[in-house]
Amino acid sequence: MDVSNLFHLYNQKARLLSKALNETLETFGLYASQWTILYTLYHKGPMIQTDIWRYLQVEAPTVTRTLTRMEKAGWVIRRDGTDKREKVIELTNQAIHKYPEIKEAIRSKENQFISALSNQELDQLRNILEKLYIEGE
Amino acid sequence: MDVSNLFHLYNQKARLLSKALNETLETFGLYASQWTILYTLYHKGPMIQTDIWRYLQVEAPTVTRTLTRMEKAGWVIRRDGTDKREKVIELTNQAIHKYPEIKEAIRSKENQFISALSNQELDQLRNILEKLYIEGE
């Protein structure tokens, strides 16, 4: 059995899910990738950029750029750390204030995505995703 | 149970899988997204651009750009259709010749990705992915 179709399907769905989520977030002037940073900062408090990209498993330049856009849009503030190489990132009051509303919109959309799945299937999916073997991860 | 982590995990794996596949394809001077077009043309023969993007479920400009890069790299040829609006895309001899070797490299890598999964889990994954509900799809 050829497994290529499976990965093609996987990637296709990933794209379509992001696209749909971006449409939902458009109302808030936010993008899915920015939301993952907002979400992380909301739950973990102020963080160094390095901690953010390591946690999210993306590269440093990706976070630098996304934070620049988020700063411009008023979601985060960049503060110099005591270690002058570091930048401490924290949410603005506006971001904290709007968080619950955005979170609810996303919860609703995500529930729509999985509306045809049983709890057992959700467990299976999580389990399978964690078992994917990616070298160097 | 919050389902956000599940989607975060899903997207993270999607990124890491693409990254790993791109590393494998680097030897051939090819990228994962270009491979999906090469693969499609190899199996379906010459296609109009519109047929390609509808089949792959991406937008037209995405295919325009990727084909431009693939043409420059010598993987495809763009020919004018009888309908002068259309461009017929076909693989070069070079692309057809190299296909088996690339296909094998990908097959090998993908088998590594799923090496910890049973056949039952592969079926489950395919089934779950197809059940994801994305409006407008």
Added chain:
DNA sequence: CTCGATTATTTACCTAGGTAAATATCAACT
């Protein structure tokens, strides 16, 4: 204390995806 290595961030350059709008061609109808 200074010099070399390490670490944090940024910059420059690449692929890939999206939307909105411009072009160009075709089709169909009066």
Added chain:
DNA sequence: AGTTGATATTTACCTAGGTAAATAATCGAG
């Protein structure tokens, strides 16, 4: 035949991800 509407592709402008290399600041050993 000319006009109108639809279709195929492209262009311009945006976000997001990656690598390699440049900067800047810190750390540690001698």
